[in-house]
Amino acid sequence: MAVFRNGNGIAWARRRALIWALFALAFCAAMNIYHYSLQGAWGLYLWDKTWLFRILILMGLLPLGLLILSFPLEKLKTKALAKLLRGFSLVASFLVSLTSLGILAFLIVTPRMGSLRQVQLNLIDPSIKLESSAGAEDGKTLLRLSVGSDAHWGTDKTDPNARSNILASIAEHRPDIFFLLGDTVETGSSVSQWNAALADLSAIAPRVPLRPLMGNHDALFGGQYLYKKAFFPREFSSDSGSPYYYSMDTGAATLVALNLPWGTENFGRKQKTWLESVLSAADPLKPLIVFSHSFFYASGYDDPKLDKPWYDHYKNIPALTPLFERYGVDLVVSGHNHYMEYLEKNGVRYAVVGAMGSKSDPEPEYISPASKWIAVATFGHLNIDITSNDVMLEFKDQLGKTLREERFPYTPSLRSGNDETSPQT
Template identity: 35%
Template structure:
């Protein structure tokens, strides 16, 4: 009688424990369904082996629990499962909940200060549109006031409904003018200049791989670069950040810290942002998108853009975080459409995170130089469409490489730890430096372009230029 009294309860316990034994499989499926994680495993054997270990463990746990359950039922014991089964189930649960928690999946999102973002669409005058973008934990109706005088902010724009990811477009801006603005998030009046002229052209600052949040990065160098670029006497029009702005993009705390650091500069100088591999993995790309290019801006895409800086100067940013892994059919069709629509005699600049050609070494047996898939996929396309300059990061170095008339620049020097000395030199390498942080200073004129690699204090390391 006593034996039968416990049977219903034991069946319930058996069912619960059997169900919980599949928690590990849920974890490995969650990881595998995110394509950016698969790219991480392809490039990093250590993480790949760790994941394969998780897969094996996730399969073994429910199998062992099932076998244990059958064994105890045959013996008609009161306790359905043995101690080992309970330990395995608890281990699977700990992994299934602990890994996402450690990766920031369950973290709340912090407020993020306003930044000026250049958009991939133009106003009625053909000028690139500019938006003030910020994030609030609680939904709010954002509002921005702006104008040509700090005392008279004559224009305003307001969101139609309360939102968390805010993006308000400042319309009908005039080139070379200084604008003043305030917002519902930051009532203090701030200012920016919209595409100031410098020596008869437009000046861009480009860098990558700040890795805010890493213990090995140099935040002092990052801040010095930002100070140099926003200094009004230097007349930069844009700062272009080519990815890996944080160490772990899945951790909102790191993004919040990065925005807090950058926003003191990017509230007065428009920003172009590109997604890097560290920014995007384990769902980090969603944090990135809502921080920099929220859906409310109604752009054609959030992860790649075309910026028509003038009628004859065009910047195309691509979502290439590790390499071609994120280059899907939709992005391919979009890129071909953009390149086909441009005059090859115009200045065409490509920006992305992952390098194409590059000098470096192997890490865990994987070559981090001349990416053959990237070269095969893009190089001839760039040659055929008259692409002039290509800027990337990913490798933490300065490098200039010339291939078939296309100039490739690596600028992974925004503060991240330097890479090891190269064991392979790309055949087209003209200049390379593996020991200085800094940025690329790009001056584009109608018939001339120059690129200077600068240290954080503005000192030139290398200069190159050509007539177009």
């Protein structure tokens, strides 16, 4: 009778431990599924070697693993070791469940807590055709753009004076659109950081037509929700149906914004199909310009914190540059790399402008073969002026001084269009 009761007791203890282990596994799976459904999360996992992300995925298996290890030990004469492992399994189940539910609550609640300040910003709705105001002033410029990236409000590794100077210089330039190419804030889930960015933007450049993109830092831990609250109100829409990628009709040029926070992790079939349709339908009589947070061709270095090269993007280049070349894209502008750089490859021009006040990346160990000019440890932005004849690029430092000019003629005869034999650089 005692043996029978003891057998029932072991079976019940095993069943109880199994139930709790399965709960822990389910909670861990739910947390990870939600996390990796968020914008930029998969890129964070692939690009960041932090052991924490691996642990958060695998920890759900720990309670079940401990329980399974206890099964063969039950055949021993003494049941103490089996009982000890079941106890460890129960403790692990509790800790994993608590951790998973806590992280899940953080990811869901934090970006939705607090409120963004109401500020005066001249946000551009991508679905509305832009009428150029710059051309009316000088009779020559059809479209005037300014581009900056990687301001990183919210970290002490920035130069706020440089950032403010750049905003003032852009406001003085009076562009038709100011593209802010992402990493506006350091941590996307932080309401206070978004409020700091909104305060400065509204104080220094309240009337500048603004169209931000989302960077990898903006997307951190559910930051996509605050990005949309700040920069993509509910009344806005886009031709893609997404607030993260779209094309814009300006009359003078076709402008295309991509959703590439880290690389191609968010570049799925839907975005690729949309991009090909936009590029193939672009007016061959107008310049075709693409904007992205993460770069394509770029100089850089091997970051010890990463296990991948921080230059000539090993995913973006094979996935997207053939499309740029096939459909005759004239210019691709990006951030992510904290340099200013001008590059040319296979008939497409590339500009990197991740220098809007954040800490500069170190001296490049690798210079891209496509590079024509680079400025390191220099804050600044890019102005793009489009006329009826050409496109002019001006790389400016934080005080508005011209660092580099590039001008390329624009006529239909120079567009590669759908011709597979585009000019080589």
